[in-house]
Every structure is written in structure tokens, then in C-alpha cells.
Amino acid sequence: MRARVLEILAASPQPLGAYDLIEHIxxxxxxxxxPITVYRALDFLLGQGLAHKIESRNAFVACDHAHGHADVxxxxxxxxxxxxxxxxxxxxxxxxxxxxxxxxxxxxxQFVEIAGECAACRRATAL
Numbered sequence: 001m002r003a004r005v006l007e008i009l010a011a012s013p014q015p016l017g018a019y020d021l022i023e024h025i026x027x028x029x030x031x032x033x034x035p036i037t038v039y040r041a042l043d044f045l046l047g048q049g050l051a052h053k054i055e056s057r058n059a060f061v062a063c064d065h066a067h068g069h070a071d072v073x074x075x076x077x078x079x080x081x082x083x084x085x086x087x088x089x090x091x092x093x094x095x096x097x098x099x100x101x102x103x104x105x106x107x108x109x110q111f112v113e114i115a116g117e118c119a120a121c122r123r124a125t126a127l
Contacts, residue, residue, distance in 0.1 A: 001033060005041040006050055006062055014082040015059030018042065054084060056113050061086065072096060072110040078118035085118070 008024045009016060016024070018038045026032040042060055045051035049067075051060050054075055061084050067073065072089030089096075089112055100107045117125075 001037055002041045002044050004030075005038060006045055009045075009051055009060055009062035010064070012061075013084075015054045015057050015061045015084045017057075017059045020059070052086070052111070054113065055111070056115075057084075072112060074112045074114060076118070077113055077115050078121055079115055080117050080121040083118050083120075 004025060005021055008021055012024075018035055021038050021042075022033060022035065025038075042051065042053075045060075045062075046053060050063055052063050052073060052075070053060055054077065056077070061075075063073075063086065065073075065086055065088070067088075072093040074087040074089040074092075076085045076087055078084075089110065092112070093110065096110050096112075097107070
């Protein structure tokens with residue numbers, strides 16, 4: 001189940017929720033899994049750094065970047081087509097760490113979501 005969930009996430013240009021994953025699994029002719037089964041697979045993938053959760057969408061994406069748990073992860077989220085792209089946040093990592101340290105806060109992870117419009121959608125709008 002873990003491998004199947006990761007495969008579906010990796011093939012999707014948009015973040016997927018747990019129930020979207022259930023539908024994708026059922027479409028392939030497999031038995032419809034219980035939601036708890038999918039959530040357990042997602043928890044495992046998140047814990048291994050193989051997937052990320054997009055909080056604003058309550059959805060998940062596969063992670064194909066080699067980064068540490070403390071690294072800043074930036075998600076570029078297109079409001080038009082729904083695409084989500086993971087980008088490096090190395091440049092802002094130090095700034096965010098300073099902000100957290102000044103507040104006496106110990107961050108477990110740093111995720112930044114940037115909403116906007118992707119290049120493909122901007123080109124389509126310009127035509």
C-alpha cells in the first residue's frame with residue numbers, strides 16, 4: 001500500500017488528499033482501501049521524508065528532493081491549475097531559523113507555501 005500511494009503521488013501534478021488516493025487505487029481495479037489504511041501509508045511516507053503535506057490544501061505530494069528534516073521546503077502552488085512544485089528554500093532557511101531562535105522557538109520543520117500562478121498558466125493567460 002505504501003508503494004502504491006507513493007507511486008500515485010509521484011504521478012500526480014497536483015497534491016492529492018487521502019480520499020483522492022482511495023479513488024485512484026480503486027480506479028486501477030484494486031479493492032477500495034479503508035481510509036485508515038491510506039492514512040497509515042501517508043504517515044509512513046511523511047516520516048520517511050518521501051512525501052510532504054500541503055497544509056493549506058490538506059493534501060499530499062511525493063518528495064523527490066534530497067533534503068534533511070530541518071531544511072526549508074518551499075511549495076509553489078498554482079491557484080489556477082492546482083499544480084504544486086517543490087523548490088529549495090536554502091536561501092531563506094537562515095532567516096527563518098533566526099526568527100524562530102529570537103522567539104525561543106525550536107522548529108521541527110519549515111514549510112513555506114507560496115500561492116500564485118505557474119508559468120504555464122501565465123503563458124495561457126497571455127495568449
